[in-house]
Amino acid sequence: MNTTIINDQNTGDTAVLPERIKGFPFPFSSDSYRYSANVEPAHKIVQTDVGSWGSSLIDVDEYYLSDLKEREKVLEKDPSRTAVLPHMRPAVWDAITTLLPAMAEDHPDTMSYHREGNVCRWTNTLQNLELEFTVGDDDSLPMGPMRFLGSQITDDIVFLDPREDTLWLDAGLVTFAADWSFGFDVGMKFMEVHTPVPRVTTEPVINRAHQFLLRLQPGEQFRRTNWTMTVDRRLDTSTESYPEWARDRGTIANDPDLPNRLHLRVEVQHMLCLPHTGAVLFLVRTYLLPLSDIAQVPVWRERAGHVLAELPDDMAEYKGIIRYRKAASDWLLAGE
Ligand code: HEM
Secondary structure (H helix, E strand, O other), rough: OOHHHHHOOOOOHHHHOOOHHHOOOOOOOOOOOOOOOOOOOOOOOOEEEOOOEEEOOOOOOOOOOHHHHHHHHHHHHHHEEEEEEEEHHHHHHHHHHHHHHHHHHHHHOOOEEEEEEEEEEEEHHOOOOEEEEEEEOOOHOOOOOOHHHHHHHEEEEEEEEEHHHHEEEEEOOOOOOOOOHHHHHOEEEEHHHHHOOOOOOOHHHHHHHHHOOOOOOOOOOEEEEEEEEEEEOOEEEEEOOHHHHHHHHHHHHOOHHHHHEEEEEEEEEEEEEOOOOOOEEEEEEEEEEEHHHHOOOHHHHOOOOHHHHHOOOHEEEEEEEEOOOHHHHHHHHHOO
């Protein structure tokens, strides 16, 4: 922890920083950013300049209930955000019986999970919820297994089926996509899903990721981070809701409130090979922190400022930040 630098800049003791900053998965380890196969084992705690993140598979933080409420609103408006191709039903149960016990273990004060045979009892006091269901019986969960899982974890959920030497995106529930469409991608192969990403054919990252995921063994859990930027604390920046958010990208550079409105958006992405079905589960937890909060950590302020200034145009264009990244970087670096 680099308390010296922080205190030098008169930002005070790290102890007074709010949890949203102390637990933020700040993604930059240097002054420039390029795609890389940045995959590491899950659960490993990462120390940052002001705190840490990464101890649990499913993070339950101060946004847990409000993010789930937001998800419900999105799903009510647009049912295309979730789909389960029939052959993936067992994988969804596999995910439920893998993730709920993991949550209960990480959050024993608020959650508990007991299983006897195929009958499970799940308690989640954060939601005043206590229920019993039978593994494999879709009717034992009133909203169905996929919607139920999406009501207990704030991560977006994607299932990939390994067959024919590739991975097929055949099920999921995605309400907080960063500028892509789950409904459009359902039924596609891993490499097809990544076609819009720049440098896909010239850099080996995506191909390597594909090979890595194909070799995952049942029970293995890994993770990586990815990042972009979003105007306001808006979780749903999917292709479907584009008309609601895209315009802000053209005006934010000249908005005096830019430091409070513009957020660094970090995804902690977990990749699990489910123990019974062998399906690959891809979980995406989205964290949003305004630049005004980033600036409370001087090392982050400078590093983010340099990364935004240096990022090649093709990557900035793809991330949708090209029109405002200079304004953001100028603001972040103004205090240097
Ligand atoms: C396990 C399943 C995975 C799924 C379902 C998935 C899905 C996606 C999707 C939907 C996008 C957005 C594409 C678009 O614009 O339409 C994307 C972007 C991307 N993915 Fe994956 N991904 C997975 C794993 C990985 C892994 C392991 C890597 C490893 C290096 C990776 C690297 C990337 C990169 C570099 C981008 C571009 C991100 C950016 O510039 O903001 N993905 N992925």
